[in-house]
Amino acid sequence: xxxxxxxxLTVQDISCVGQCSLTVALxxxxxxxxxxxxxxxxxLSTHTAGFxxxxxxxxxxxxxxxxxxxxxxxxxxxxIYTGYLxxxxxxxxxxxxxxxxxxxxxxxxxxxxxxxxxKLYPLFNQEYADEMAKLCSxxxxxxxxITEACFMTGYEYKEQYDRSYIxxxxxxxxxxxxxxxxxxxxxxxxxxxTGVVVYKEEKYEYYEHKKISQGCHGTGDVYxxxxxxxLMRGKSAYESAxxxxxxxxxxxxxTQGDKDHTYGVKFELAIPELVKxxxxx
Numbered sequence: 001x002x003x004x005x006x007x008x009l010t011v012q013d014i015s016c017v018g019q020c021s022l023t024v025a026l027x028x029x030x031x032x033x034x035x036x037x038x039x040x041x042x043x044l045s046t047h048t049a050g051f052x053x054x055x056x057x058x059x060x061x062x063x064x065x066x067x068x069x070x071x072x073x074x075x076x077x078x079x080i081y082t083g084y085l086x087x088x089x090x091x092x093x094x095x096x097x098x099x100x101x102x103x104x105x106x107x108x109x110x111x112x113x114x115x116x117x118x119k120l121y122p123l124f125n126q127e128y129a130d131e132m133a134k135l136c137s138x139x140x141x142x143x144x145x146i147t148e149a150c151f152m153t154g155y156e157y158k159e160q161y162d163r164s165y166i167x168x169x170x171x172x173x174x175x176x177x178x179x180x181x182x183x184x185x186x187x188x189x190x191x192x193x194t195g196v197v198v199y200k201e202e203k204y205e206y207y208e209h210k211k212i213s214q215g216c217h218g219t220g221d222v223y224x225x226x227x228x229x230x231l232m233r234g235k236s237a238y239e240s241a242x243x244x245x246x247x248x249x250x251x252x253x254x255t256q257g258d259k260d261h262t263y264g265v266k267f268e269l270a271i272p273e274l275v276k277x278x279x280x281x
Contacts, residue, residue: 006232007076009101011039011094012083012113012221018047019264020218021084025225031271032229032278037077039066039097042086048122049217050263058086063093067100076103081228083221084113086123088131098138107231110139111224115147118157126151137177141237143224145186149173163189170199181237185223196245198238205238209245212252218264223248230278243277 012021029036045055133152136142150157153172181200188194195208230240251265
């Protein structure tokens with residue numbers, strides 16, 4: 001296990017209310033024992049699902065100056081982890097950030113947060129998905145769901161599938177991301193169950209867990225952040241995927257029954273359990 005104190009940079013938006021993006025990434029990574037720096041891609045009053053009239057301030061044009069300042073100060077990171085990015089222009093800036101602000105041997109981790117349930121998020125199109133695929137090709141680890149993987153590869157999206165379909169999708173991802181370990185989320189082979197596939201160095205591992213029918217906003221961000229936090233503590237990719245899955249399910253369970261809390265998950269209540277998982281206590 002890594003004993004040293006790691007510095008992680010996470011790049012994604014700030015939704016001031018809504019328990020997603022940076023408002024979950026920062027506390028989860030910090031709870032895992034990491035110094036966590038942030039680079040906001042945008043600031044929103046709330047996230048965009050279930051709220052109306054939200055404010056939005058694009059911070060794209062601030063990114064190059066922040067990057068340049070870090071380079072001048074010699075600030076570098078053990079890992080750079082990206083989540084929701086608002087534009088193709090931001091993707092280009094992140095590629096430069098990877099090359100200028102990563103320490104030697106730093107891990108580049110990309111959550112291509114752009115789609116779900118067979119559809120791209122509002123404001124995104126296929127051209128954006130193609131650019132995201134290029135960013136993923138630069139990464140050591142990528143964390144797409146099935147929809148995102150299909151948009152990046154041109155693979156047919158299906159809601160009903162078997163192992164051979166997933167194997168084909170993994171092969172398509174490897175063609176565009178030959179050096180990346182793939183963490184494919186939302187893989188369900190049985191009713192009432194879902195899980196995650198870890199495909200690294202041609203080895204397929206699958207972790208299945210129960211599927212909670214009521215979905216919650218922000219769980220993808222919770223999952224990715226917990227995965228990064230565990231990975232940077234020295235856990236293997238599979239161990240990190242399992243920890244992240246168990247933690248995410250626990251967060252959803254702790255939110256069930258609260259009809260007023262439909263905009264996110266009460267991830268804070270499950271942080272003590274995450275710490276035990278990550279530290280093996």
